[in-house]
Amino acid sequence: MSDNVTYAAAPAAGDSKANSGFGRVLGLGSLLAVAVGLVVSQGVMVLMLQGAGIAGLGFIIPLAIGYVLALTYVYSFSELSLMIPRAGSLSSYTEVAIGQFPAILAVFSGYIVVAMFALSAELLLLDFIIDKIYPGVFPPMSIGFGLLAVFTGLNLLGIDLFARLQSVLAFVMVVVLLLLGLSAIGGVANPHPAGIDLTADWNPLGAGVITLVALAIWGYVGAEFVCPLVEESKNPERNIPRAMIIGVTVIFITIAIYCLGALFYIPADQLAASPLPHYDFAKAVFGEAGLTFLAIAAITATCSTVNTSLAAIPRMLYGMARNGQAFPQFKQLTRGTRTPSVAVLFVAAVTGLPMLIMGDDPDAIGLLLIAAAIAWLLAYIITHINVIALRRRYPEMKRPFKTPFYPLPQIIGIGGMIYAVYYASPSPELSGQIFASAGVVLGIVSVIGVLWVKLVMKKKLFEPEPIEKVLDAK
Structure with missing residues (x-):
């Protein structure tokens, strides 16, 4: 395809008259709350402490490498989201870079499958931790399903309410985690126990600590959830990149x-082996009073994650439906709140399904989280490939944000994500089960994607669309 294209008709990222059914109501604070609030979940609270238990102070090495890898995907998403400012997010970028089939695969593998795995695990984890703090008070799984129902209803009421809730949830969550960490470092509550020497063997794994990058990267995935909200963002050319960059930086400092x-x-060995290390941590620092502190952190983290997912993922489906990549019902907006209600209900349904299947099995949580991480990292690899492909196809097109030192971040990102997928399993005996779970779901998604592109869209699987088609989509 020729690159001699007239781009003047393409709406800018901040153009309020762009072909969108949404209104621009989200400022930098709201977008930052999305970037932080989705990433810092209970699953992250557990996995990061287990990583610290395995590597001791040496965990800062994979944590820092994970931060660098996070910046690579932030740069790629920033460039793509402002070049193609559409709610479809990754599907819109991918269809003009490498074709319709990878566009469908990227969104369903990286986000719909993740909603099935990671959100379900998050809600189950909250049920377990609340039952441990307040045993027998609530029926099994009632907290998880109750919160899913509440936030589904709140997101149906509109993006304004979502933004107000998300800002409060993210602020409380980060403050609580920082207070817990700083109180522990300073020993301001219970004194530091005797016998713990952090510097005696600060990195017991030696060079092997690098293998924990696969675990550490899970602490940063999800900041790009601001991108599907680009059509509802104020001054997106400034605020979208800032929200993600500041967000992953805040996350790095908070987790450290x-x-x-x-x-x-x-x-360290107790941290590594505990299924609920954040419970042990809060109790050790503040005693029994720390359990209430932990309950607040757990509830706000889970609510923030669920709230963000129910806002962002439906807007991806809305954008896909607008591009013909999903059922047209997903692009229906309610008249008053301009909310993609069918898409919101669909995401809520796929989140609740694994909870019904898995029941209250605590062993299912780790499996769900790691399978979700594999699917998510696949989407990031496709994102980096998109940037490279579009730089080659449209070298002269206006890019409000350009990746610094291109293409180095994309090359580092692709290599790092492949490495993280390879080392995703914490133990060889779980590898087969984890990759089988992810593989079966991704296989089903692939078959559906092929059939949809060939039979419904009647297009070639890997033929990129003209960029004007996506920019002018209604």
């Missing part, structure tokens, strides 16, 4: 302080 604080109180 949180993990360091835990190492002052909990022996």
